[in-house]
Amino acid sequence: MILQRTYARFREHIMKRGLLVVLAAAVLLSAFGCRSFILKTVMTTVEPYFHGPGIDGTQFEQLTDKVYTFRWNWYRNLIIVTDVGLVVIDPMNAEMATALKKELDQTFPGEKVHTLIYSHYHLDHTRGGAALSPIEVIAHEKCPTYWKEFEHHDVLDPTRLIAGDATLTIGGVEIRALYLGLSHTDTLYAFHLPSERLVFTADLGLVKSVAPVGVPDRYAPGYLAALNRVAALDFDTFVPSHFGYGTKQDLIDWRDMMEDGRRLAREAIRKTGLFGTHDNHHQMATYFDTVYFPMREKYGSWHGFNEMFILNLVRDIEGEALGH
Numbered sequence: 001m002i003l004q005r006t007y008a009r010f011r012e013h014i015m016k017r018g019l020l021v022v023l024a025a026a027v028l029l030s031a032f033g034c035r036s037f038i039l040k041t042v043m044t045t046v047e048p049y050f051h052g053p054g055i056d057g058t059q060f061e062q063l064t065d066k067v068y069t070f071r072w073n074w075y076r077n078l079i080i081v082t083d084v085g086l087v088v089i090d091p092m093n094a095e096m097a098t099a100l101k102k103e104l105d106q107t108f109p110g111e112k113v114h115t116l117i118y119s120h121y122h123l124d125h126t127r128g129g130a131a132l133s134p135i136e137v138i139a140h141e142k143c144p145t146y147w148k149e150f151e152h153h154d155v156l157d158p159t160r161l162i163a164g165d166a167t168l169t170i171g172g173v174e175i176r177a178l179y180l181g182l183s184h185t186d187t188l189y190a191f192h193l194p195s196e197r198l199v200f201t202a203d204l205g206l207v208k209s210v211a212p213v214g215v216p217d218r219y220a221p222g223y224l225a226a227l228n229r230v231a232a233l234d235f236d237t238f239v240p241s242h243f244g245y246g247t248k249q250d251l252i253d254w255r256d257m258m259e260d261g262r263r264l265a266r267e268a269i270r271k272t273g274l275f276g277t278h279d280n281h282h283q284m285a286t287y288f289d290t291v292y293f294p295m296r297e298k299y300g301s302w303h304g305f306n307e308m309f310i311l312n313l314v315r316d317i318e319g320e321a322l323g324h
Ligand SMILES: [Zn+2]
Pocket: 120, 122, 125, 184, 202, 203
């Protein structure tokens, strides 16, 4: 028992220092351009988050009477069966959309994709829609403004732009598109299907998995407000755009985790000040101690906790320090 405890403490110490060393090494070496070392360090640290059993490959499943979901590696989208044809939310990319089309042709022979909806403008959610040949393509009105600044030839143009909350009734199915303001971009929608008691969100919530890379392009206060808005809806099934699906409680747990991350980051800054103002090594260790142990206690068993901890910590500290 004592041996076990000593070993656990030793491991903890190594892990803590180890993560700090990896981070410091990555920063230092990037300055000297040791690309292959950095790539290897980052990949071995982060790779298990994105790959593994139950993550790699594809899976097409029915969730409710009218709703199906398709998983392509760590991406997941939503398919809704209506009287006028199928509705797909997010094609993601050409490879995923092509694989989905094959599944749709098998499961619903002769059935067309009537409407493709983009959850937000991000290019990893909006490429490759042509493979689905939809009649209508719906997106937030600001999406084209962002696309034109990037290479986007494989993003199928919207046929209809929307703003604010919108109730899309397609082939007898009510799809409530909830506009989430500045949260994860300012083009983000969550989708509530009251008849199926189901919610689909893109890059907003996961099931027992920690956030990837601090959630890129996130305005933390707006993001939490968005989570709270979705958590207040009446539904049972929660389908996020990555990894597994779950229940409303999973979304609530995830909201709590994001809230805890911010609160602890704020506490860490209160304790030791903003980075670069005092002894950096001591500050880094204080940031780590203040956030790591309480977070590990609650979320240590979640997918990706070790792989993503430092990246989430840096994002939370930076966000609280700068105000974003
Ligand atoms: Zn996104």
